[in-house]
Amino acid sequence: MHLAQLNVGRLVAPTDDPRVAEFMAALDKVNGIGKRSPGFVWMMEGSGEPGTGNTENSIGDDPQFVANLTVWESIADLEHFVWNTVHRRFYERRQEWFEVLGEMHFVMWWVPIGHRPALSEALARLEHLRSHGAGSHAFDWAWLEQAELWKRHACSPAAAE
Template sequence: MPHLALYTFGVLKSPLADPAPLTRAFHDSGEAIYQRISRHPGYLAHAEAADGEAGSHFDLDWGAWGEFAVPAWYTKGRTVETTALAASLSLWTGLRPAFDAIYTGLHREALNRRYDWFERTEHPNHVFWWVSDGVIPTWQEGVSRLENLRDHGSAPHAFTFRHPFAPDGTPTTIKGIGPASDGGR
């Protein structure tokens, strides 16, 4: 059975190393959010650094998830002191579990504060695609699909909650997801 890959990317207003309270609040909320999401029904896995996160995103060993990559529009730093981004790469059993995890609880509370932390851009901030069972998506694949989404819009190859596709490539709707609902993003 196919699994749903999700890549998210955002450019932060301040580097992750910034000691300001607002940046610390963002950074500190991440661990609790990941713990909660990792227990959500339908969650399978997310990219984690194999070496215990000692370094910048760009220096870490991500194992099967591949070398860390970012979209072409990211122009901020790449060192521990200057990296100003938040990115995730995860696997899900389907759209409904991913939607429910992202738009409820602690993650929903964080989304409500996103403009405190993230720059507003014209670029998409997430992309989905289907992968075969047993396939681990890579950071580079996530970047490629996010850039494809930006350039060509939603399609079976790269899509959003607002315009989702089933594993067979047909457009789909799920209650609360898609153009007819308030919740589809």
């Protein structure tokens, strides 16, 4: 099995607004590092336009509500990318570019090797986590005993919800 993850967020401004310009300008670099990272398998792509990342994969009719959906070989591989690459610097500054949602915005689940989850599938997993809590169908970092790096770098509970 491989590990799928979905992270959703609502930008504080439209993608062409100066308030999110630094974040938008870094998307290609951060995504590129992710794609070259050990254990990376797949990423939901946007238009391919430079500087847009996956932001065209918005949720509903709100273009500021964006999603990142990836598949990794293992928990350790995803943890390494999140906490041991430039991604961490942007993660730690997320409050500059994203609204606090007030509910869980991140979910992981196991997928068969070769499966590429659709955004609708990922959103259903997130809703399951929100409604039923963490379990084998949908989980977060806290549910994973082997998630060592997360324990050291975890965000506050208010920011994670």
